[in-house]
Amino acid sequence: NSDVVKVDLVVPLVAAELPEPVGALLLRVDAGHSLYPLVQAWPRPSASAQALLVRREGDQVVFLQDLPAGSRTAFSFRLPLGDPRLPAAAAARGYEGSMEGRDYRGAPVLAATRQIPGTDWHLVAKIDTREVYAALRDRLRRVALLLALLWATVATGAILVARRHHERERLLGEVQRLAADLQATNDALRDKSARLVVADRRKDEFLAVLAHELRNPLAAIGAASYMLERSGPPVPAAALPRTVIARQTAHLARLVDDLLDVARITRGTVELRTEELDLRDVMQRAVEATQHVIAERQHALQLTLPPEPLPLTGDRVRLEQVVCNLLSNAARYMEPNGRIWAAAERDGDAIVLRVRDTGIGIATDLLPRIFEPFVQAAPRSARAGGGLGIGLALVQDLVRLHGGTVTARSDGPDRGSEFAIRLPALARREPARSATAEDGPPTGAGAARRVVVVDDDQDVAEMLSQAVGSWGHPVRVAHGGEEAIALITADPPEVVLLDIGLPDVDGYEVARRLRGRLPPAAGIRLVALTGFGQPEDRARAFEAGFDRHLTKPVDLEALARLLAELPGEVPP
Numbered sequence: 001n002s003d004v005v006k007v008d009l010v011v012p013l014v015a016a017e018l019p020e021p022v023g024a025l026l027l028r029v030d031a032g033h034s035l036y037p038l039v040q041a042w043p044r045p046s047a048s049a050q051a052l053l054v055r056r057e058g059d060q061v062v063f064l065q066d067l068p069a070g071s072r073t074a075f076s077f078r079l080p081l082g083d084p085r086l087p088a089a090a091a092a093r094g095y096e097g098s099m100e101g102r103d104y105r106g107a108p109v110l111a112a113t114r115q116i117p118g119t120d121w122h123l124v125a126k127i128d129t130r131e132v133y134a135a136l137r138d139r140l141r142r143v144a145l146l147l148a149l150l151w152a153t154v155a156t157g158a159i160l161v162a163r164r165h166h167e168r169e170r171l172l173g174e175v176q177r178l179a180a181d182l183q184a185t186n187d188a189l190r191d192k193s194a195r196l197v198v199a200d201r202r203k204d205e206f207l208a209v210l211a212h213e214l215r216n217p218l219a220a221i222g223a224a225s226y227m228l229e230r231s232g233p234p235v236p237a238a239a240l241p242r243t244v245i246a247r248q249t250a251h252l253a254r255l256v257d258d259l260l261d262v263a264r265i266t267r268g269t270v271e272l273r274t275e276e277l278d279l280r281d282v283m284q285r286a287v288e289a290t291q292h293v294i295a296e297r298q299h300a301l302q303l304t305l306p307p308e309p310l311p312l313t314g315d316r317v318r319l320e321q322v323v324c325n326l327l328s329n330a331a332r333y334m335e336p337n338g339r340i341w342a343a344a345e346r347d348g349d350a351i352v353l354r355v356r357d358t359g360i361g362i363a364t365d366l367l368p369r370i371f372e373p374f375v376q377a378a379p380r381s382a383r384a385g386g387g388l389g390i391g392l393a394l395v396q397d398l399v400r401l402h403g404g405t406v407t408a409r410s411d412g413p414d415r416g417s418e419f420a421i422r423l424p425a426l427a428r429r430e431p432a433r434s435a436t437a438e439d440g441p442p443t444g445a446g447a448a449r450r451v452v453v454v455d456d457d458q459d460v461a462e463m464l465s466q467a468v469g470s471w472g473h474p475v476r477v478a479h480g481g482e483e484a485i486a487l488i489t490a491d492p493p494e495v496v497l498l499d500i501g502l503p504d505v506d507g508y509e510v511a512r513r514l515r516g517r518l519p520p521a522a523g524i525r526l527v528a529l530t531g532f533g534q535p536e537d538r539a540r541a542f543e544a545g546f547d548r549h550l551t552k553p554v555d556l557e558a559l560a561r562l563l564a565e566l567p568g569e570v571p572p
Helices: 087-092 129-230 236-267 279-296 316-332 391-401 458-470 481-490 507-517 535-544 556-565
Strands: 008-013 023-028 050-057 060-065 075-080 097-102 108-115 122-128 274-278 300-304 311-315 339-347 350-357 405-409 417-424 451-454 475-478 495-498 525-530 548-551
Touching: 050 087, 060 087, 075 087, 087 097, 087 108, 087 122, 108 129, 122 129, 129 236, 129 458, 129 556, 274 279, 274 316, 279 300, 279 311, 279 316, 279 339, 279 350, 311 316, 311 417, 316 339, 316 350, 316 391, 316 417, 391 405, 391 417, 451 458, 451 481, 458 475, 458 556, 475 481, 481 495, 481 507, 495 507, 507 525, 507 535, 525 535, 535 548, 548 556
Parallel strands: 300 339, 451 475, 451 495, 495 525, 525 548
Antiparallel strands: 008 023, 050 060, 050 122, 060 075, 097 108, 108 122, 274 311, 339 350, 350 417, 405 417
């Protein structure tokens, strides 16, 4: 047939028992040939599949088959029409559909037949039955395997679902338990935090009251020591006891101040009173303040300062406190006859201050914690003069407030230690000098002033009144608030030294009533002389009408200069 060309297409092979083709046969049919409508693409080729074109000629079947790739004509032959087993014979007699039979060679086949529209030709597609059944068995095996796998999967899934459900329930219960524990923990922490806030407030209140209660006897002791020193000609036998009393009173006052400073720094309520100053002056004053401790331990101190100023901005009192703490520690943490070196120098835009000693040193494992509160470098038996272990913590906090840093270095126990402080320096110029204790008038200088001392502590009132009287000032004493108001309004003095913690009417209320009853022309100077020395206490005192706020135990020399400044304005 001249219509046959080399075009590869696939003819389906189907069986009536199956919903889809069981194989396919590769044909080479031109797209325009009348066979083309029967040709489609199907899943896979078959080894035994064949396509035949048959038609009836009388009592015979004419075959065209095997369409060889290299030929333009098909091989044809004839078989009798009456053989019922031949699908080709059935097709030639007009049968269309699927059937099972045998081919002309006797092989069992499954075949599909269909007449080609508009012609007397029929297409017969056949495949060896054994191949089909083998494919079916393989497919059934695969289906069975898939069903088994599916069942196993379902069963496993069911088990897993059950396990997961159980695990989910367990985890849900665990989460709920943890959530309840967390809520309980949060409630406990919230309650503990509230208790800590209350405890912290009570601690601050306790420290304030403790400081007040300690400062009252310290004020009396300090005033008594002062009066012993000034009363009559010197008595050699009393010189040492007076010196010890004065020194230990100052030491106790410093411990009280350190305790309150730690509390204030922790709360962030420390306020620096900065000014331009020369660090050389600070160092010299600190050396003077600690000289008795150094001498008592028979240490040798070498102070090295440059000839040029070391200008910086800072709080003079706080910086002196820093240097004093370092020098005092060096003196106490060292066996007698030790050596201390103190030096300061400029290093670029910074001023470096160093204090070095030959003392007990610092263990390597303690160095990182040496600036923590209550950490001490030596057991109590190795220290002279006591201490609370808060001095270095104060040093670090005060240095940081000045924008500086402090470091500690030691080669180990019994190898001494060195502390270095770096502070921001001012430009190279002579700083303005602020008034110091030496700049004031001599003790007791100036006209006599009428003074009233108000304090419920009999010893404090008596010792203070004697000290003020020794400066040439007439003194009257009151021991309560109401008594003081009556005494002062009846005969107004020039200066009132007024305690705050009075038993009946506190000093704040006394100050407010006096300011309300007496005209400004009276010119009374109210000086708070109290054991309450925190910043909020100072602010409250000025708000109530006080002109000055002095903390017990008061420096009596400073108080004498304060009285000598009258009638000029008393500095705030």
